[in-house]
Amino acid sequence: MCIDRLKALDINHRELFTAIYGMNGSSEVYITKDLRVHNLREALYLYLKEEGYTSLFYDDKAFSYEEEPLLEFFNFSSEKGDSNEPTRKKDFFIGKGPMSKSRNISNISNTSTPKSTEQSHHASIRIESSGNQRRFRVEQSEGFFKEIFAYSKRNPHKKLAVVFVTPTTLKFDDDQRRVILNLWNDLKTDYRRNKLAIKIISLYDFDSAKLFTQAFDSASDELLFLSPFKDLIKKDIGQDDDNTGKIVEGGRKDKTVFFLGDPFRDEIGNMLNRRRLMTKEGLPHLFGKIEWDFITLRLWQGMASGKSNLSLICDYLDCDNLDEMIERMDTVKAIDKLNSLEGIDNIREQFALYRQALAAHRRRSGSGRFRPHMALMGSPGTGKSTVARLFGDILREDGLLPKGHFVKVSCDELIGQYIGETRPKTRAVCEKARGGILFIDEAYGLMSGKNSHGDVNYGAEAIEVLIQFMEDNDDSLVILAGYTDEITDLINEGNKGFRRRFNELGFFEFKDYSPDVLYRIASKMIKVPTTENFHKSLKGIIRSKWAYRNKKFGNVGDMENLINQIVSHYTSLNTHEALDTAHLPNELRILVDESLIKDGSILAELNGILGQQEVKAEVSSIVNKLVADRIKLQLIDNYTPQLPKLNFLFTGNPGTGKTTVARIIGRVLEGLGVFPPSKGNIITEVSGNDLLPYTPADVKKLFEDNIGKVLFIDEAYQLRESPRVVADIVANVELLEYKNKLSVIMAGYPQDMCELMNVNAGLPRRFKEVPFSDYSNEDLYEILVRKVETAPNTIMDSEQCRIAGISYFASLQRGHSFGNAGEAENLLGILCANRDDRFIKGTPEQRNDRDFAQRIFPCDFPNYSDTVSHPSNSAQDVADISVGITESSFDGTIDCTAEDEQFGVTQGNDIYNSVGLLESEKGMGTAFIISVNNRYVITASHVVEGNSKFKFTLNFGDRLFQTNARLLWNNAEQDFAILQLDSIPEGAKYFVFDTATAREPATSIRIVAFPLGRQVSSKAVLTSGAISNYEENLTIRNEDGTQRRFNAIRTEAQATHGSSGGPVVLADSMKVIGVLHGGMNESGFFMNVASDISQIFNESNLRFLK
Incomplete structure (x- = not known):
């Protein structure tokens, strides 16, 4: 009852x-x-x-x-007779039910x-x-x-x-x-x-x-x-x-x-029966077309979805309304709807097994406990929500779910903003879904860091409530939906009890729809007249988008956006013609119309760059491959294009256009449909230093966030300090979800990038090197002309100024730090300053002349003379200046023994108070303080040779200290040089030399230096390593026939240009054991060499603390 x-x-x-x-x-x-x-x-x-x-x-x-x-x-x-008198247990009803007509619904x-x-x-x-x-x-x-x-x-x-x-x-x-x-x-x-x-x-x-x-x-x-x-x-x-x-x-x-909650199916049936019996005609016209059980089921579904009270149905649903409702009823069974869906054959097969297992469990003939809950995993737009609703209807029709109603929520509807809100919110949603389906879309959001507040993880609280609900309610169904990897992580890592609440049959993986299925779905969305040629193009566009899809591909959702884009553009044309290929927006037509590529517009921006023919050839080959694949997609059924390698190592000096080309590659890939339309920048720029603290999860998120974009890592050689981050990058570019789904470009100086490739053997295999050459002097002048054309209120007669400009660029010293296009930018600043100075000093007539105020003349160029010669135009024709080896004429005594111990270097942080950058007319290197009282610094001899003026820069704390230095003593053979500073800052510290410790292999050491001078850092950089071996009387021959000979400490610890002269110290005591000479390449193996500091103690006029 x-x-x-x-x-x-x-x-x-x-x-x-x-x-x-x-x-x-x-x-x-x-x-x-x-x-x-x-x-x-x-x-x-x-x-x-x-x-x-x-x-x-x-x-x-x-x-x-x-x-x-x-x-x-x-x-x-009892005051009235025997206690067994039957009236005491008499039923509280007087009549005989509804047929007595003594009571109706309304009373x-x-x-x-x-x-x-x-x-x-x-x-x-x-x-x-x-x-x-x-x-x-x-x-x-x-x-x-x-x-x-x-x-x-x-x-x-x-x-x-x-x-x-x-x-x-x-x-x-x-x-x-x-x-x-x-x-x-x-x-x-x-x-x-x-x-x-x-x-x-x-x-x-x-x-x-x-x-x-x-x-x-x-x-x-x-x-x-x-x-x-x-x-x-x-x-x-x-x-x-x-x-x-x-x-x-x-x-x-x-x-x-x-x-x-809402009435169950039994009460709906009871209500209909009561209506039938209490109506004079018995309502025969209402039940002639549709089965009784089916009417009951559909009414129940409607009530569960609409949250109706049974009293409202009873009071207000008269015969006419009931008749109308039955006429509108969907008579197609849910299982038939599921079977009619395209592209989900694997889901149907698995669900059939799931139904059997759940039915067996309900009959108690199954073994063990069957957990009915599900995880629907796959890309967006694959029908997860639609199928979940049908699952509920089918299970309700089978009698396997009491109500089967569908409650869809997002994580935000479960999680509160304040302490104490999440549990009641989640519990309320669970109660609302009891007996039916609780569908949590993008459920992996429960693990997001944004759901945490202080020590309270609101997402974890919601998961706890869900697990309890899943454990205690086998008559309800919780469905988690979202991307496969993220839902898997949620179930396995969100809570240790989560995984146990699912059976294997409850994990459904939705595959991306095939291009043919997507074409049929998209075609049904179009409600305007179309041509046969349009449908051929539409099929080609879909094939192209499907071939280059990534994890964010929206399947049916993307088809809706595609058709909206096509129809909106067609409508804006205000034409009466049937929709044809010619009516497609250009960004779509380019995917199927070869004529739009033949006009060269796709590569126009790249071809406008000066020089860099090798770079242009590489990008052109990518475009040719993509265009060929696109044509084959239209011709060959089930053709699967193989994308060219999209990960590059851009090697070249500053100002050679590496960042510009990276942006162009992004726009080309977007224009050819390989990358989806960007909703902002097509490129994300980071530096190697930015990535040094990244964890593996951080690197993965960086890739995830840049799917369909170019990830440009500038100064990537800085990653040498973290081989693990390099390994994470190499691993991620090979993962299926990221491989060719974004373009990763690592850029830097040629030599430094070569050293970076030695850090991980996988880099050269997975990243193609694209060299950027230095611009010729003529190219640099052309870059200057282009910059003048875009500068406000500035004009220049390019022919008159050409010789002066090219002569200026020829006078610049070229090396690994040469600025290329940056030099043109610097020159423009100089020219504008000289022009303005000339204008201020001009005659009154000239100061009223607009052309005189804006024009750059040859005389505005630095070092301009009327007899300027025609310089070389080749970047390779700039000769290197040899530096001869010279000895110092200093014959006094250098004493470093009277130092205060409190100012000695004892820990890593002290290096900023003692190691500085030594600059001269022809180069730079590293030097370090060995006496605070006497202001002495030591460096490598080859850093100072051929120079007479020196500047020492020390950057510590928030202060920058600079002073001049003079050479006191030099030993070219052993590669040592000592200089005296004009002044020394308060807080400076000195290094102590070590002569007692044996220079044995595997001894832990550190190198302190300025790699690449100012280009990497304005502060000294400390790298760690170990002694590889020790060699007495190592001989190094110089280009001029002279030679160096010293006892050498070899190490694989990393150091580059600008590091020469830096201290090599013991890791535990920070005492100096050598002065860095530089790198040597022996049999293809690169190793750094330092001159043993103990040799200096043989000099009679030098005294040091030990």
């Missing part, structure tokens, strides 16, 4: 106290199998009776629907209580009748709570359910409440200790968890809204007490609160 939505209460497995909320308002009705209409109290009475409970109800007085429970509870002795809320002519068996009990229903009420119910506790003492194992109907009216003063709560604590203790059979139930008239919990905050003296009942309810519904994070003790999680 009981209805299914009350059976879900499962009272026998609940705790002492149960709170019921939801669809339990006074207007809701409940129709039982005998087709009678009940309010909640009556329906609950029938359910409790079926479960073997004697039930008592209390509003302002105690009542029941039988007399005997009241007699027994209050310990009344369920009738509150009139006329006296019955029947007599009760005790004077305190009054019999009330309403319609065809009677109930028994005790006139004097004071001390009702005491009676509850007294009854439980007398009958500890008799099943009694006490239901408080209107808890808002149960108000007591402090003294009364104190007495009642003491009795409650005693009852709770007895319940657990003696396993009492009593149940206390309270009906709360709230339809949402939010309103339910808010009511407790405004309660003042309503007993069942205050502690300890409030604490039990808030803990179970998912809210910590007072938002403090304190966990409330007592009660059992998920066994205190019960959400009474």
Whole structure:
């Protein structure tokens, strides 16, 4: 007789106290199998009776629907004859159900209580009748709570359910409440200790968890809204007490609160049957076309989706409305809809196995426990939401889900913004989905860092509630949806208990739709006339987009965007012609119309760059390959293009256009459809230094964020300091989800990039080197002309100034730090400054001449003379100047022994106070302080040779210190030189030499230097390594025939140009064991060499601290 939505209460497995909320308002009705209409109290009475409970109800007085429970509870002795008199157990219904016509649906809320002519068996009990229903009420119910506790003492194992109907009216003063709560604590203790059979139930008239919990905050003296009942309810519904994070003790999680939701399928059937029997004609016209069970099912689905009360259906759905609703019913079964979907054959096959397993479990013939929950994984637009809805409908039609309604939420709808919000929000959503499907789209967002606040991870809280819901509700289905990798990570790493809540059959992987399926889907979206040629082009466009798709490919969603783009452009043309290829936007037509590429527009920007023929040839070969593939896509069915390598090492000096070409490559790949249209910059620029602290997860996210873009890593050689980051980059470019889905370009100086490639053997195999040559002097002048053309208020006669400009560029010293286009930019600044200076000094007539004010003349060029010669135009014709080896003429004593120990270098951070950059007319290197008192620094001899003026720069803290230096002593053979500074800053520190420690292989060392001078850092850089071997009397021959000979410390520790002269120190003590000479390439193996500092102690006029 009981209805299914009350059976879900499962009272026998609940705790002492149960709170019921939801669809339990006074207007809701409940129709039982005998087709009678009940309010909640009556329906609950029938359910409790079926479960073997004697039930008592209390509003302002105690009542029941039988007399005997009241007699027994209050310990009344019968005043009317034998205790076995049958009237005591008489059914509370007077009539014979709906056919008696003594009661209809509309009078369920009738509150009139006329006296019955029947007599009760005790004077305190009054019999009330309403319609065809009677109930028994005790006139004097004071001390009702005491009676509850007294009854439980007398009958500890008799099943009694006490239901408080209107808890808002149960108000007591402090003294009364104190007495009642003491009795409650005693009852709770007895319940657990003696396993009492009593149940206390309270009906709360709230339809949402939010309103339910808010009511407790405004309660003042309503007993069942205050502690300890409030604490039990808030803990179970998912809210910590007072938002403090304190966990409330007592009660059992998920066994205190019960959400009474929408009617189940049985009540819909009962309602229809009641209508049929109570209508004069029997409604034969309503049920002639569609099966009875199917009408019941569809009405139930509609109610579950629309959240309708059964009372509303009963009151307002008349025969005509019901007839109209049935006429509109979708008669196609959900399983047939699933079978009609294209491109999901693997999903259908797996779901068939899933259905069988779930059905077997429901029949209890399956082995073990079958977890019904699912993970739908795949790219966007593959039908996950659509299929999930159909799964729910199918399982409902099979009777495997009680309701099967579909509740779709995002992570934001589960997660709160403040402490205490997440659990009730998630619990409320779970309750809403009970008996149906809870579909969480992009569920991996529950693991996102944005869901954390301080020490509280709100996403983790939501996961905990979900896991509990999944564990306790096999009649409900939780579906997680999103990308395959992210959902897998969520299930495996989001919570250790998550994975156990799924069966293997619950993991569904949705594949990307094939181009043919996408074409058929897209074609159905077009509602305007089209030509055959258009459909051929549309198929080609889709094939192209599919061939170059990446992880973010939207499948059906992308097709919707594509058709919207096509139709919007076609509409804007305001033509009456049928939609044709000619009406496509250019960015789409270029994918199928070869004529748009033959005009050269795709490479126009690249061809406009000066020089760099090798670079242009490389990009042109990429374009040719992509165009050939595109043509083949149109000609050959199932053709799969193989993308050319899109990862490059751009090697070249500054200003050679590496960044510019990287941007052009991005735009070319976008224009050819390899990359999707960018919603911002097509290129992301980072430096090698930026990536040094990156973890493997950081590198993966960097790749993820730049799918469909160019990732440009400038000064990539800086990554030599972190081989692990290099390894992570190499590994990610080979992963299927990133391979050729973005273009990774690493750029830097040729020699340094060569050294970077030695860090990881996989780099040369996975990145193609593209060399950028230095610009010729003529090219540099042309770059200057172009810059002048775009500069405001600036003009120049290019022919008159050509010789002066080319002569200027020829006068510049070229090397690995030569600025190329940057030199042209610098020259333009000089020219504008000289022009303005000339203008200010001009005659009054000239200062009123606009042309004179804007024009650059040959005389504005540096070092201009009327007899300037024609310089060489080749970047390779600039000769290197040889530096001869010279000895110093200093014959005094250099004493470094009188130093204060507190200023000695003892740790890594001290290097900034002691190691500086030494610059001269012809180059630069590293030098370091060996005496603070006497201002001495030491460096390598080859750093100072051939120079007479020196500047020493020290950068420590937030200060930059510069001073001049003069050469005191030089030993060219052993490659040592000592200089004296004009001044020394406060806080400077000196290095101590080590002569005692043996220079044995594997000894840990450090090199301190300025690699590449100022180009890498304005501060010294410290790198670590070990001694590889030691060689006495190493001989190095110079180009001029002279030679060096010294005892050499060899190491693989990294150092580059600009590092010469830097200290090589012991890692533990920071004492100096050598001065860095430079690198040597022996048999293809690069190694750095330092001159052993102990040799210097043989000099009689030099004294040092040891």
